[in-house]
Amino acid sequence: GADEPAATDVPPPPPADTDVPVVEDTAVPEEETEEEPVAELPIACFITDLAGVDDMSFNALGWKGVTDAVAAGYAQADPILLESQAMEDYQPNIEACLNEGATHIVTSGWAIEEAVKINAAANPDVKWTFIDAGGFELDNVRELVYQTDEASFAAGYLAAGVTKTGVIGTYGGAPYPTVSIFMDGMARGVAYYNEMKGTDVQVIGWSVETADGQFTGSFTDMALARTTCEGILDEAADVMLPVGGAINLPCGDAIIARGIDAALIGVDADAYFAMPEQYQDLWLITIEKGIDIQVTRSLQADAEGNWLGGGTVGNAANGAVGLSPLNSWEDKVDAELWAETQAVFQAIVDGEIDAAVYAVGPE
Amino acid sequence: MTESTDTNLTNPEKSPPEKPPSNLFARITGINTGWIRSLLIPTLALLVALIFGAVFVALTDLEALALLKEDFGGGLRLMAEGVGLAYKALFTGAFGSVYGLSETLFAATPLLLTGLAVALGFRAGLFNIGANGQMLIGGMAALWVALHLNLPGFIHIPLAILAAIIGGALWGGISGLLKAITGAHEVITTIMLNFIAFFLVEYLLTVPVFQEAGKINPISEFVPLSARFPQVFGADYRVSIGLLIAVAAAIFVSWLLFRSSWGFEFRAVGFNPTASRFAGMKVQSLLVLVMGFSGALAGIAGANQVLGFSPYQVTSAFAGTIGFDAIALALLGQSHPVGVVWAALLFGALKAGGRAMQASAQIPLDLVVVIQALIIVFIAAPELVRAIFRVKPPEKEKTQITKGWGG
Amino acid sequence: MVLELRGITKRFPGVLANDDVSLSVELGEILALLGENGAGKTTLMNILYGLYTPDAGEVLVDGQHLQLSSPSDSIAAGIGMVHQHFMLVPVFTVTENVILGMEPTIAGGFLDMKAGSKMVKDISESYKLEVDPDALIENLPVGIQQRVEIIKVLSREARYLVFDEPTAVLTPQEVEEFFQIVRGLQEAGKGIIFISHKLKEVLEIADRIVIMRDGKSVADVDPEKITEEEIAELMVGRPVELVVRKKQAEPGEPVLVINDLIALDDRDHTAVDGVSFEVCSGEIVGIAGVQGNGQTELIEVITGIRLSLAGTMSIHGQDITGASPRNIHGMNVAHVPENRQESGLIIDFTVTENMVLNSYYTQPYSRGIQMDWDIASQAATRLVKEYDVRTPSVDTQVSSLSGGNQQKVIVAREFDRDVGLVIAAQPTRGIDVGSIEYIHARIVEQRDKGAAVLIVSSELDEVMALSDRILVMYRGKIVGEFDPKKDSTTKIGLAMLGGTK
Amino acid sequence: MTDTSTTQVRVRATPEIRRARIAGIILLVMAAFVFWFFGLKVMGDLNATFKLTLPTDKIQDIKMILNTRTLAFVVAGVLAFLSGVQLRKSTEKRTNMAVGVGFFFFIFAFLAWAAAGKSFSLVGMLRSTVILSIPVTLGALSGIMCERVAVINIGIEGQLLASAFTATILGSAFGLWAGVVGALVVGSLLGLFLAWLAIKYQVDQIIAGVTINIFALGITSFMAARVLRKAQHLNSSPQFPAIKIPFLADIPLLGSMFFNHNFFIYLTFLLVIVLHIAFFHTRWGLRSRSVGEHPRAADTVGINVFATRYRNVILGGLMAGVGGAFLSLTQVSRFEENMTAGIGYIGLAAMIFGRWKPFGALAAGLVFGFARALQQKLGILATPIPSEFLLMTPYLVTIIVVAGVVGKATPPAADGQPYLKE
């Protein structure tokens, strides 16, 4: 139906008046939004990758972006949702979108990239928004990739200041770059903190040297994620960064079950709002990747006739990646540390700290 | 040993001689109950499965369920509409257009190959759950040849397929070898080798030998034009020579099982390994050989996934769940090549139709899996279907398809 | 005090196994039930035991109709049965097997093994059935297993005992012991039904004889007033030849030579323990012995199926140690294996396929790896005719042939060429008289054509009738050589039990 | 006549000796590898620190510090010694033991190598081993229940998945115990379904089981997509808390491993013991086993073969139901499509590895759990081994164990065969 909610029923996005730069898409000039009316609203179609729309991650966020756009009147009602269950589903799903008359196709996941490239070239009238890969150089495709490690770096700095045990843990679903980039940025942020403060905060589950770490090998095996997290908690970690959608939650379960004073770092959308209630107190902060907002903006631009093709690297400077507010940890985090964290982030925005280490796409 | 058969001699006139199947269908399929009879149960099974599927769709239609409380008739109508829309899409998606038909055949291609792989194993008393892993390894071998040899198409494709055959055969052969040498059961080793193959492929796709240059994601380089399977019905339809290869494989397996001495040995070992050993067959080597053949067939399916369709670039997901679907398929086809062909077409149709159903009726693809499971239940337990439709049973009906752990 | 079966009819698909059969047995009486293979004896008894429901007829005890829907009903009615194929769980102990189904327990279903083994001991003492209550069944010789079956029946306080072919697997001495037991039971007032097709035994023990043929009861006779020949004729329906006719053997060169052969069984215990012998062309050597004394393993080693541990073997002077079954087959050795359905045939295959089971890879049945089924089927058709295999067609599955015809398929396959050595294990086990006569004749024919023949059989009568020379095997060793014409059954039977020469 | 005197008597090795030789050679190779790779090749003189207490433990900071190189040399020596014993002479029992001990030492040396210059929580690894073994063990118990009465249950995976799904939904809607009941009911129903197909309709049991797996995967995914997506409140189940056993839980190492877990883990251990006693010391067990070994014999003494099979297969489904409840109500609070990810199949492997015995199943579960926990620790220790290869560890270990250590296991004699009356 038209008002099908996204994967998680979430309160509206956080207010924009926080100190931290919220995710914003600077590529779309704000002032043009109220210009002359557009003839026709786009018909949106969303295609997931194999993780499906319930992945509590980029697919879910992409779809949320689409439904938000519909709700805001940037796209026609009843957007189409197509899940891919196999590699060979991408092409027919795209064709199904086209056959159903979609004029704006949103897809997520690097694996679909090539199928999109081919079809986008063949269908120049259709607009495409593509999440998590880039390098198309086509006017009708808007690519969204994220220099997530910039925000992750700052979160790492914060975590290093918050930890009491001096150990921070992380694990991911699979060693894919979109996952590892969170882990790598965080580890570098911790290292930066150590350098600044002369401390020895450890990161467990990711090694910057070997560029490899702790993975569950599955984005659905919840029980495995739980023990993976517990294995890291056993090493005395008290801040955890799980990166893998639904498999992030068992780590929260583990912390609650142990009754320890540990925190979680969220990924993608502000976990305080996006994730189930029982974990609310655990989220120290979220490393935000503004997929939903950017997808909505992209549809908005299409609807309003100020479409811009090409790629954007969402980064700290353009606000597409950032840190959420502290939410429930507001009282628990030392104000000085929080100020420092924001300063670190600002330094990244200003280019004084180069936190964009991880490659996010073809050069 | 029970002597339950000492009858023909003492009372030869009492037991009517069993006539060998006379019509062509029976000769080809081995189902000797005549045309109508042999199609009756599968058709009814499909029908019942679809009815159950409809019930599931209706009962999970939350809007209709909500409406049911206020307006019972309206709720029911809404449910019926939902089901109707879904099944119309399912049918037209699979058969309603040339494109649909082509998608059906396209989906059937790897299913047929892996179905044959599993069926061949069953015939020899081996349960190969490892078609997925064998596909992965076979596919990667084909990919290596595709990427690293610079050859004209007419030789490049066969060579890539050959590599897939070798890769799949080796991976399958490991299980055969372990069983022959140590007695480790193939059900376990093939499952484990599936996981191992998957992670191996994940790794291989991050090394320069396979990974697309300049990419950071585990995705392969493009298959060069010379190694791509040509499409047989033109660029608009995804059916490639993979289908022809699969059909050829079915014919080959038919020949292998019923016309070759190897097939004779396979079937002998499948029915009775002890007697086969007494007859001078090398049962242990045959186990390896069968698993090798089985793996090779799955390997070709892997090649099809790698070389067979746009965008000719792979991720570790290229085997999908095909190797598992194949088990159902081989069971459905009663481990007979002809049966497997029909089963593959049916499953292919469900796949293609399922996608259409998702697109136009927003029914999750998983419904197709449910329907598949139900079809197998009803075919495996024809009494169920007969009880529902009050069909009389045929005189004889028994196919031993699998064995326990003993083999 | 009488158990009665009245008008029992039982039909299996295509077979009328019991056709209006009536019989009765009184307490303290031994009734023998005689009949050929497939005459319907076991079926009748299974009905009595509640395993099968009859299509017509009823069972009565003391004129009282019995409702027998499961064995528990029969057990409750005081009927016990020692089955033709023992109903013992091989991996259980004697006690466990005996108490199964009527377990003594202490509170809450826990097994009271002490009570169990005491029960076994008590019964075995009072009926002189010596057995170790804690031994595993699979480790016991058949004779002892039979005792366990009897204890099982007695422990259920049966008044009527059915013995289905109890002597088929026993040596003459064991048979003698068994008869002691049966007489003891008779004295204890039990009613006994004794099934057999060994005429001598029946005449020795029975008070009354009922003869069955083709599912019908054809005679009820007094053993005092009838001869073996008459009984045989009643059983088969025509006069039968009870002896194997053969000429004096003319042994030639040694064909099979075995020296100090040692081999293990499946559980890695020594089964063949330093065996040496030879078989010459033109003679039949029979190996007698109680089952499980290494005969099976010996044959398997000679035919290449089992690896030997030490020793040498040669055929026609050519070393065959470590040779594969196929190599040995290639040396013109015919092998009729012990268990036709397990190792001789693939019963789900057709007659044709079984006829080529060990020659399918050779010309003319296959060229390269391509099989020529037409030629194979022609060959099978010829063999079926030549060896009198009664089958509707060569495309019939062997599983639907009778045991005798199944055995003939094997004999046809193995004998249809220039055979130098015949190895036949239990060649006539469980098949009808007609087929036995036929197969015996074929074996003698091979000998007369100059083949060396090695026969293994647990039926001492068969070994005596066929062999020119008898070797007795006991605990893996050859313990004696006998001449069937001179030595008595008793003497050989003693050797089979490990007695001195 | 032939000259017997000159024919030499060839003596071939018994299988026992052959096995011992192979074991000896493998151990020798392992010794050499340990000596060279973990001993000589290690840079510098590094210590590995094994933590024996958890951060949450009462008693804190017990550690075991070992010199990697010294340990490697010692282990190499032990392996070489075991190898020597094997190559000289051995009995079957001692071969298995030697291989087991050898692997234990090898893994120890390997861990020390991986942890050289670092520290890691050994107790955490062992605790994880126990937790990870639970669903595998329960799956195996389910298999044992069924196969002991000769019904093959390859549908454990599906039974686990369906009952986990039910536990999540009912748990979310009506609380913990409703979830438990739901899981048990669904597990049992799928057991009944298997029994019904296998006994009443004599459907090939492997087919019946595969069908259950496919059906469970399909229907749960379908429901998750069609219902749970819109009704998120049904996909957030409560969790059973850990129950600390007084005093015992505070014993270093053992306390964390065994005595500070949720209800289901204790239940699983209890089930293993209860089933062992039930199978081998009660009337029920004797009858069940007789039905699996020789159904006709059981029938002839008045045991109802069909009823016994129905009952046990349903109980088998129940065991899987416990496994599903464990996953959903103690491990994770959310159902995910295909969240069992093959654990049921591994349970099947554990059943075979454990030779159809409850304690064997537990041991096999622990071996698998250990392999998993090992992989997780290695991921933490940042070894040069790529994570993809680490992820293979549990599966490799299973293959090695099944092929190398177990060999051919003998199932109940009638396993997989339908019982035909008349």
Ligand SMILES: Nc1ncnc2c1ncn2[C@@H]1O[C@H](COP(=O)(O)OP(=O)(O)OP(=O)(O)O)[C@@H](O)[C@H]1O
């Ligand atoms: N023994 C044989 N003699 C002649 N032809 C054979 C033989 N075996 C197989 N064939 C040929 O192979 C074809 C397929 O064999 P068939 O259908 O009998 O196999 P099957 O194992 O009986 O299959 P099913 O599983 O259906 O019972 C037949 O049509 C027949 O021509």
Ligand SMILES: Nc1ncnc2c1ncn2[C@@H]1O[C@H](COP(=O)(O)OP(=O)(O)OP(=O)(O)O)[C@@H](O)[C@H]1O
């Ligand atoms: N369960 C069964 N199904 C079909 N036919 C059967 C079955 N049991 C026995 N028969 C058939 O019924 C007939 C009688 O068999 P039965 O076993 O009673 O003979 P028997 O006299 O005991 O022979 P034997 O001396 O070989 O033990 C045989 O033709 C046999 O093949």
Ligand SMILES: [Mg+2]
């Ligand atoms: Mg899904």
Ligand SMILES: [Mg+2]
């Ligand atoms: Mg009988």
